[in-house]
Amino acid sequence: MVVKMGGKPALLLGGLLVLGLLPIAFQDNPRILNILSLSLVWGVVVSAWDLSIGYARVWSFGHIAFFTIGAYTTALTIVHLGIPPGAGILLGGVVTAIVGILIGLLCLRLTGVYVALVTFGLHIVLPILISWRRDYTGGDPGLAGFPPLQLGQYIFSSSAPFSSYYIILGISILLLFIIYRVINSPIGLAFVALRDSDGFARSLGVNEYRYKLIVFGISAFITGLMGAVYASFYNGINPRVLRIPTFLLALIMIMLGGLGRFPGAVIGAFVITFASEFLRPLAHWRFVALGAIVVAVMVFMPQGLMAIPERVRPFIRRTFGRRHVEKEVPKV
């Protein structure tokens, strides 16, 4: 039987329509527009991350590091080498993919929690490298003020929220479509096979090493590209993205949406990004609140938002439906 693993087309199309029309309602509110753009950036990043931890069950804890590498590659090449912003963004993705594959090579023989340890190692080393070469990277204040990407008359920068939103939306749709295609391709099937029954999958000739490198490559590329987009959207980058709260909030976006339930992570990204931005007035207590949200999501909704329909459906059927159509819902 062919298993439809991810992506509910109706939900995707409806979501796209809302995302396309929403900014028109908030045309005069640059703050909301920028939060929407930020949510899209995180939506793509966590979907790529979900590809790794949700579908391939490769416990990468290095995706925020990949994001930062993409952002810094763009910033460094634009500032120091003066290459055009568009090329800088692409380069961000490519360099990150290379780093991702190298990390993947380190992790080939490792499983489970050990992969998490190595990739988190990358996350811990990065801020130290950044402060070590502060003559290039700008240290703690980071790099800022480099020229924005320009597409014709449209400027891509947080100072031009409306046009930037649509540029980010375009990039996000493209990348989410790639993720969707990967999930529903033989590659995605191999990921899930190795996740659910690795011994059996390998006995059927699924090459574990090859798919591990593929998942690191693809998801690092997308994450790095989004990091580059983020840097060029804010015309700058600093090492603060590497702090623990960012890492955790990104993880909780996946969990809130539902681990390994494709468009879920994007929904999680919108909810968490908006929550995080609107909690700013709490100052010091903001991170207390965010920590509480993280713990509460895991305790009360460990399967995520995308699991709600499949939990509610049998209940509705039992209450309102005819008796004899009770069908066994396969457990995920």
Added chain:
Amino acid sequence: MMIAEDVVNLLIVGVTLGGMYAIMALGLSFVYGVTKIFNYAQGAFFTWAGYIAWMLLDRFDLNYAAVVIITVPVMFLFGLGYEKALMYPLRRLPNWEINVIIVSLGSALLLGALAFALFHVAPKRLPYLVEGSFTLYGFLITRHDVVTLVVTLAIVCLLVLFLGKVREGMAMRALAQDVTGARIVGIPTDRVYGYTFGIAAALAGISGILLAPKVLIHPEVGWLVFVRAFVIVVFGGLGSFKGTVVAAFILAMIEAFVTFYLGGVWGIPMFILVLIIVLVIRPRGLFGTW
């Protein structure tokens, strides 16, 4: 001559640091060995133990003996409550491995942010357990370091006895080896999980009291200690008692030399480098079993 003196001084630093790291890392190692949960909140436990000790000393004017008598049981109960409130309900779900990782990371964030909101960023300084120092063969040794080392060794011995001779400790070892087997012979797994977390938190409390006079307590200090404990546990072999103690002393020794010759910022990168080398060459660590 100077070099020889430096080396001896660094060895002394390494041994005392190693003892404190060992206590911290053992908490992490116990929890992983028994419950297969990697408790990212262990560092936050450390931070809070430091703050509790500081509050008792500074705000309530208690002496150190009272501080130890209050802090350690409080931390034990804290660890027990943490397990019962958060880990216990999650363990019975599918995907529980990642869920508990995220919950423990979330708790670490919550506890760190709470410390930041309540005590602010200014670091708190705790006095030494015993003030003063003496010279031995021309080397300056602080009394605090001697006390630390004695306490560390005593705790390691007590833990060996506990794991080897006491029913509760033997139950922990049984669970670490085989959960199903332990259940069959009637070991109450949920209770063992509870006090394992309690012991880990109490160990974080002890190392918080011992280490706080040297590192200053601030809301993020737990992470710095946690990263070290984390590498020590992996290097020694996840869940291995002997490996953890040996690795703690080896890495503390390396750290003492690296920070002396290359500078303080290289402490953490050195740990990560060791981590990567260990995981590439021998992923199960020094004494690991899998």
